[in-house]
Amino acid sequence: MKSDSPLFDKIRVTATKDRRKKKPSAGPKCQWSGCEKEGAHRAPRGRGNEKEYWRFCLEHVRQYNQNYNFFAGMNHDDVLKYQKDALTGHRPTWKMGTGKRGKPDLGGAFDPLHMFEEIGGRAGPEQQKQSEQRTVRNVERKHLETLGLEVGVTKVEVKTRFKELVKKHHPDANGGDKSSEDRLVEIIQSYNYLKSVGLG
Ligand SMILES: [Zn+2]
Known part of the structure; x- marks a missing residue:
């Protein structure tokens, strides 16, 4: 087995995790775009970058490993872009996380019926009742x-x-x-x- 294979890394990562059991989340954050979890798992960046690692949470290290052959060889920006697209189902949509909490940023789009605000919960059933x-x-x-x-x-x-x-x-x-x-x-x-x- 090649030392940089995803499977090998996974095994090693599991051992690492067990060693530092129950450590409070103070370590590096998961580098998966938009993820706020602790990046407790390492994943190799790819061929030619054997000594470099991504830090991912368990869910994302799994997702990364499943797609290892796809990601291998991609540069940092390409991987981040893919992850960002994956968050929104690979469809163009409004920018996430830039608007007020619970309200999508419409980038100044005309919203006469407040449909998007409705999605954000501002004009819910209560307002309709009123x-x-x-x-x-x-x-x-x-x-x-x-x-x-x-x-x-x-x-x-x-x-x-x-x-x-x-x-x-x-x-x-x-x-x-x-x-x-x-x-x-x-x-x-x-x-x-x-x-x-x-x-x-
Ligand atoms: Zn994550």
């Missing part, structure tokens, strides 16, 4: 205004006002005035709505 509640309140306000009332009135106040308005706008009380009838229909519709939401 927006729906606002719409309901606006409808409610409109119907209250029809009765000459404002938001915050009680059920009794709505009922009292409705009776007053019915008397006032009833065609019989206005000599059969048609416009009064239209106004009455409006009032009844608004009252019915308010009743349906428990206000009246």
Whole structure:
């Protein structure tokens, strides 16, 4: 077995790990792009670089070893670039980790529907619920205004006002005035709505 083979290195690395059992994470960080774990494992950089090693965490030393033949001979930048691409599924996407926590950096992209913010959790179901509640309140306000009332009135106040308005706008009380009838229909519709939401 060649001394620089990944398998050989793995065996040696395991022995090393056992020797320094339970050492608190103070050592070098994993050099896999974007990884924050401890780089407790060494992996040879490749042919011609037998004396140089990457420092990886267990997961990444395994991944590296699996791809050893692929990585061998690549220079440092190429390997890092491959790892970076692997993080994002080898697709172009927004820059990771440069935006605020939980919010992707859109690089100034136009986001009128806040879809990307939504992905980042800023406009979640809670905000949607609030927006729906606002719409309901606006409808409610409109119907209250029809009765000459404002938001915050009680059920009794709505009922009292409705009776007053019915008397006032009833065609019989206005000599059969048609416009009064239209106004009455409006009032009844608004009252019915308010009743349906428990206000009246
Ligand atoms: Zn790692």
